[in-house]
Amino acid sequence: MSLALQLLVNGLVSGGLLGVAALGVALIFGVMRVVNFAHGEFITLGAYATWLLVSQLHLSPLVGLPVAFVLGALVGVVVQAVVLARVTGRPELDVLMVTYALSVLGLGLFAQGFGGDFRSYSQGPHGNLDVAGAIIGWRSLTVLLACVAMSGATVLVIQRTRLGLGLRALAQNRDSAATCGINVVAAERIAFALASGLAAAAGCLVSMIGTTTPNVGHDLVLDAFVVVILGGMGSISGALVGALALGLVQSVVSYALDDSWSRMVAYLLLYCIILLRPQGLFGRAAA
Amino acid sequence: MLELQGVEVRYGQAIAVAGIGLHVSPGAWVALIGPNGAGKTSLLRAAVGLVHHRGQVRLDGEDLSSLPPWERQRRGIGYVPEGRQVFPQMTVEENLRVGAYTRRLAEVADALDMVFVLFPRLKERRTQAASTLSGGEQQMLALGRALMTRPRLLLVDEISWGLMPILVEQVFARLAELHRDGLAILQIEQNAREVLRHADHAYVMSAGELVLDGPARELAADPRVIESYMG
Numbered sequence: 383m384s385l386a387l388q389l390l391v392n393g394l395v396s397g398g399l400l401g402v403a404a405l406g407v408a409l410i411f412g413v414m415r416v417v418n419f420a421h422g423e424f425i426t427l428g429a430y431a432t433w434l435l436v437s438q439l440h441l442s443p444l445v446g447l448p449v450a451f452v453l454g455a456l457v458g459v460v461v462q463a464v465v466l467a468r469v470t471g472r473p474e475l476d477v478l479m480v481t482y483a484l485s486v487l488g489l490g491l492f493a494q495g496f497g498g499d500f501r502s503y504s505q506g507p508h509g510n511l512d513v514a515g516a517i518i519g520w521r522s523l524t525v526l527l528a529c530v531a532m533s534g535a536t537v538l539v540i541q542r543t544r545l546g547l548g549l550r551a552l553a554q555n556r557d558s559a560a561t562c563g564i565n566v567v568a569a570e571r572i573a574f575a576l577a578s579g580l581a582a583a584a585g586c587l588v589s590m591i592g593t594t595t596p597n598v599g600h601d602l603v604l605d606a607f608v609v610v611i612l613g614g615m616g617s618i619s620g621a622l623v624g625a626l627a628l629g630l631v632q633s634v635v636s637y638a639l640d641d642s643w644s645r646m647v648a649y650l651l652l653y654c655i656i657l658l659r660p661q662g663l664f665g666r667a668a669a
Numbered sequence: 670m671l672e673l674q675g676v677e678v679r680y681g682q683a684i685a686v687a688g689i690g691l692h693v694s695p696g697a698w699v700a701l702i703g704p705n706g707a708g709k710t711s712l713l714r715a716a717v718g719l720v721h722h723r724g725q726v727r728l729d730g731e732d733l734s735s736l737p738p739w740e741r742q743r744r745g746i747g748y749v750p751e752g753r754q755v756f757p758q759m760t761v762e763e764n765l766r767v768g769a770y771t772r773r774l775a776e777v778a779d780a781l782d783m784v785f786v787l788f789p790r791l792k793e794r795r796t797q798a799a800s801t802l803s804g805g806e807q808q809m810l811a812l813g814r815a816l817m818t819r820p821r822l823l824l825v826d827e828i829s830w831g832l833m834p835i836l837v838e839q840v841f842a843r844l845a846e847l848h849r850d851g852l853a854i855l856q857i858e859q860n861a862r863e864v865l866r867h868a869d870h871a872y873v874m875s876a877g878e879l880v881l882d883g884p885a886r887e888l889a890a891d892p893r894v895i896e897s898y899m900g
Contacts, residue, residue: 544770551767554756560738561717561748562818563771567737 384515389633395522395591397629398529402584403599403606404613404621405536406577412553412616413573414470419481420461421606423488424454424578425599428585430496433594436503443506446586447528454582455575462574467567485600492596500593507590525587532580533622539576540618549573553616605632605645608652614662624663670695670853671716671746671822675724678711685711687877688724693822698844698854700864700885702898703874709857710751712874713824716855717741717748728822743771747820751827751857753807755814757800761791764799764810768817776819784813787843805836812843823847825856829863841867861898865889873898 403425410418431453432446461484469480507520540546551559552569560566581599588598609628613620628651632644655662671693678686686708693699701709715722718738726733726741733741742748756764765784769777785792788809794802799810808828815823825844829837841863848854848867858864865871865885873881873894881888888894 547763547767548770550759550763551756551770554758555754557719557738558750558754558756558814559767560719561742561746561750562767562814563739563742564767565737565739 385637387514387516388518389637390630391516391518391522391526392637393630393633394626395526395529395629396632397626398526398533399584399587399602400605400609400629401622401625402529402532402580402587403602404609404625405533405618406580407603407606407610408613408616408618408621409536409540409549409573409577411610412618413549414466414570415474416466416470416477416481417474417607418577419478419603420484420488421577421581422597422599422601422603423485423492424458424581425585425588425602426488426492426594426596427457427599428454428582429589429594429598430492430501430585431582432586432589433501433503436505437501440505443503443586443590444524446589447583450582450586451579454585455579457582458575458578459571461578462571466574467570470570489596489600496594496596498596500595501589502593503589519591521591525591528587529584532583536576536580537618537622545572605648608648611652611662612655614664617662617664620662620664670697670729671855672727672730673712673716673724674727676712676715676726677723678708678715678720684877686715686722689874689877689879690724691872691879691882693853693855696848696851696853697870698848698868699856700861700868700871701855701857701874702859702861702864702871702894703880704897705859706876707874708877709874710826713748713826713855713857716824717746739771742818742820745819745821747815747818747823749811749815749823749825749828751830753804753811755799755802755807755810757798759799760796761799761802761810762795764814765791765817768814770818772817772819777817780817780819784816787816787846788813805832808832808836808840812840816847820852822853822855825854825858827857827859829858829860837863861894862889865894865899 407418407421410416428450431450432443435441435446435449436443465480469477507524509520511518511520540549548564548569551564552566585599609624610621613624628648631647635647636644674690675688676686677688689712703709711720714720716726718736718741728744756767765781769780790806791809791813799807802810828840837860844854845867856864865888868885871885871888872879
């Protein structure tokens with residue numbers, strides 16, 4: 383019983399992080415039709431930013447959450463305006479190569495700036511909660527709560543606000559959105575900034591429960607891509623459900639077998655989905 | 670009101686619209702007819718800013734040629750695209766609200782009422798996903814959505830395509846009401862007989878060029894038009 387609970391909590395924590403990462407990937411794909419390989423680098427950015435705040439300025443890592451969000455969003459705006467806005471509308475493979483190049487560039491910059499060391503800190507929430515024999519760290523709980531709050535807020539914005547209405551319109555029919563008066567250029571920039579901010583905020587959480595390396599975000603986003611395809615390309619709710627499912631499966635697999643199996647399982651799952659339900663769990667079959 | 674001068678649209682090497690000039694006077698109903706592939710849709714897409722074009726698109730004297738679609742919408746151009754291009758995963762009401770995207774919140778409720786009076790069907794289905802509507806209802810929704818933008822000029826592309834005759838009649842009746850209230854209309858239509866009955870003026874387009882134009886009543890009696898488009 384306590385083991386099951388433990389695995390459940392572990393799964394929810396990693397699934398929650400994956401969910402926030404996947405949310406951004408799905409948002410960018412849905413609105414811009416861009417597969418953003420550089421999404422993980424925004425996560426890493428948030429992780430290093432938080433590590434710097436804690437180790438250099440002796441602030442609580444929780445301060446990193448809003449700081450990372452704003453930093454990620456700002457860098458996102460610049461990257462979108464300077465690089466991506468100039469290539470939208472080009473063939474998909476071209477755009478893919480551009481985001482891949484951005485990712486490589488980011489990885490290189492992080493390695494140059496911070497070295498390959500494992501960065502971690504002990505500040506912030508600590509101690510454990512003993513629930514029915516399962517040991518749940520306060521850090522993990524904080525991360526889980528923050529993930530739920532961020533995904534919830536994002537879904538609210540998309541489903542309930544005027545901005546969200548515009549973004550959904552853009553995702554469903556670009557031309558009609560534009561002729562209804564939606565500024566497509568501005569909307570794409572906002573979507574990219576929002577997704578990048580979310581990624582960096584997720585990075586702050588990653589730095590809290592793990593160690594920060596130049597490719598910490600890169601690794602997380604590889605799973606996020608699996609999740610986005612699992613849930614149906616561009617489907618926000620699909621991405622969230624897919625993330626929780628993958629998180630739970632990985633949690634069980636890494637307990638029953640070994641950590642290194644969890645990624646293999648992710649891709650095995652992906653392969654099955656592509657064969658059996660190519661539009662994803664929540665996607666719509668192409669008309 | 671709307672003035673096109675030397676509008677040219679190319680897709681790579683292919684010329685879809687070869688330097689066309691036409692105009693729509695304030696409050697006029699202008700028909701644009703011609704065979705498939707004549708470039709009618711490309712011309713309309715150029716007018717709303719969805720395709721890159723050469724030449725000038727002027728609205729009330731202002732040159733819109735370098736403006737994106739959302740800026741042209743703000744100046745009063747409404748667009749009903751060909752082929753029921755609604756937002757499929759949104760409800761009927763959300764579709765209409767996208768149409769009112771640039772309007773003040775206080776005006777949206779009134780605008781919704783106006784569209785629901787015009788199309789009671791849409792009111793009945795306001796919480797339904799647009800993709801579950803019938804073809805005719807989707808066409809009404811596309812028209813309603815364009816009206817939500819509060820256009821002064823409405824560009825309409827093949828609105829009656831695939832509709833049952835009774836629905837075609839209804840759509841034209843709605844357009845006639847709007848026209849009576851002062852809305853200018855530029856309409857592409859394969860049902861030449863019907864559109865020429867309603868329009869004030871008509872242009873005939875073929876292979877990217879205008880081949881005929883004149884009062885709709887006269888064109889409806891022109892043997893060349895009758896033979897080619899009303900047979």
